[in-house]
Amino acid sequence: MPPMQSPHLPLLHRRLLRPIVTTMESTKEEADVEDDQAAAADLSYPPVFLESRGAGRLPASLCTSAPVIDVPVLDLHRLDPVGLRGACRDWGLFRLVHHGIPPPLSAALQAQARDLLSLPFDAKRARFSSPGLAYFWGTPALTLHVKDLNWLEGLHIPLGRLSSSSSAAEFDGLETFWSLVDEYKQHMARIARTLFEALAADLKLDAWVSASYLNEHDGTFRIYRYPKCARADDYFAMEAHTDSSVLSVVNQDDVGGLQVLRGGGWFCVEPIADTLIVNLGDIMQASISFSESAISDDEYKSVEHRVTVNRSKERISLCYFGFPMEDGVITSSRYREFTYREFKEQVQEDIKLSGAKVGLGRFKINNES
Numbered sequence: 001m002p003p004m005q006s007p008h009l010p011l012l013h014r015r016l017l018r019p020i021v022t023t024m025e026s027t028k029e030e031a032d033v034e035d036d037q038a039a040a041a042d043l044s045y046p047p048v049f050l051e052s053r054g055a056g057r058l059p060a061s062l063c064t065s066a067p068v069i070d071v072p073v074l075d076l077h078r079l080d081p082v083g084l085r086g087a088c089r090d091w092g093l094f095r096l097v098h099h100g101i102p103p104p105l106s107a108a109l110q111a112q113a114r115d116l117l118s119l120p121f122d123a124k125r126a127r128f129s130s131p132g133l134a135y136f137w138g139t140p141a142l143t144l145h146v147k148d149l150n151w152l153e154g155l156h157i158p159l160g161r162l163s164s165s166s167s168a169a170e171f172d173g174l175e176t177f178w179s180l181v182d183e184y185k186q187h188m189a190r191i192a193r194t195l196f197e198a199l200a201a202d203l204k205l206d207a208w209v210s211a212s213y214l215n216e217h218d219g220t221f222r223i224y225r226y227p228k229c230a231r232a233d234d235y236f237a238m239e240a241h242t243d244s245s246v247l248s249v250v251n252q253d254d255v256g257g258l259q260v261l262r263g264g265g266w267f268c269v270e271p272i273a274d275t276l277i278v279n280l281g282d283i284m285q286a287s288i289s290f291s292e293s294a295i296s297d298d299e300y301k302s303v304e305h306r307v308t309v310n311r312s313k314e315r316i317s318l319c320y321f322g323f324p325m326e327d328g329v330i331t332s333s334r335y336r337e338f339t340y341r342e343f344k345e346q347v348q349e350d351i352k353l354s355g356a357k358v359g360l361g362r363f364k365i366n367n368e369s
Contacts, residue, residue, distance in 0.1 A: 044120055046137040047121065049137075066266040068269075072093075073275075078098075079195075092279060093278060096278050103273075106251055109180045133155060133174075135155060136155075138150055138153070150235070150236060151227060153227070188249060191276075192219065192249065196322070214323075215323060220320070223317075232310060237306075240304055240306040241304065243321065247278060250276065251318040254271050258306075259308060260279075261305065279303050284302065324340045
């Protein structure tokens with residue numbers, strides 16, 4: 001209840017109380033709006049997130065804040081071969097500038113993604129359940145059922161379907177969203193091919209291998225929403241892992257949370273407007289060959305990374321993953337020969353048995369794990 005303004009109070013006191021009353025009323029209105037937003041967020045969050053409140057899971061040693069690190073910066077318009085080589089061999093990731101994606105496109109797609117993922121949980125499960133647009137939560141990818149809860153949800157979009165077998169049901173009512181995704185896909189394919197050809201030149205691959213290795217138009221696009229969490233020290237938004245891709249391109253909003261492992265310690269990679277984060281995946285680290293030449297043979301590094309939870313803000317991230325052909329044969333002096341299909345199946349089997357990805361270690365020559 002606001003303080004009463006007695007007529008017996010001096011005039012000066014009554015004047016001083018007016019802004020206090022106004023401020024209290026304004027604060028109450030703001031609190032009501034925040035409560036409404038919180039209630040709406042609760043309806044959109046997976047129930048497991050609400051049920052898990054207060055259930056701490058992370059060891060105290062994992063709950064410490066990480067220092068910020070400056071990662072290598074590369075210009076897509078003027079790619080520096082020496083800088084690219086150093087970033088790939090020493091870091092496994094870099095920040096990309098002058099990438100050619102119009103800022104309004106990124107902003108519009110992030111806004112559309114936020115709107116779709118803000119729908120009630122049951123509505124998302126029912127609406128986004130097709131092969132071309134699938135909703136997932138609690139795990140980094142649609143088919144990865146990890147042991148510990150990851151504080152995220154997302155939409156899984158196989159980009160190859162946009163130009164082939166997308167059904168009318170997948171597009172119904174989502175025409176603006178799909179138009180933005182299709183435009184964004186063209187930029188991702190251009191960026192992925194440009195970067196890979198530069199990497200192939202550094203590794204002295206012949207043109208046929210370079211052209212066959214990356215199916216940039218058939219990549220995977222995932223939109224992640226990382227809900228806010230009052231107990232941010234109890235969960236990871238995404239647990240530590242390496243990507244199974246050739247390369248991955250991350251377009252994050254301004255909230256932040258991405259961390260990379262370097263020199264045995266974790267470091268924050270801060271978001272910078274109109275830049276992308278590119279990281280190399282397992283397949284680039286290993287190698288792939290359609291003749292006798294290998295791609296990387298461990299010269300390039302698949303960087304381990306994770307995402308932390310924010311206590312008060314949600315985070316949206318647009319992630320593109322470029323993969324090789326399913327039956328592309330991966331050969332290397334350090335790994336036994338395998339296809340990308342076999343690699344994916346092994347990852348699934350490991351996660352099913354242990355709840356965690358083993359990755360390239362399963363294919364290491366003389367590996368005993």
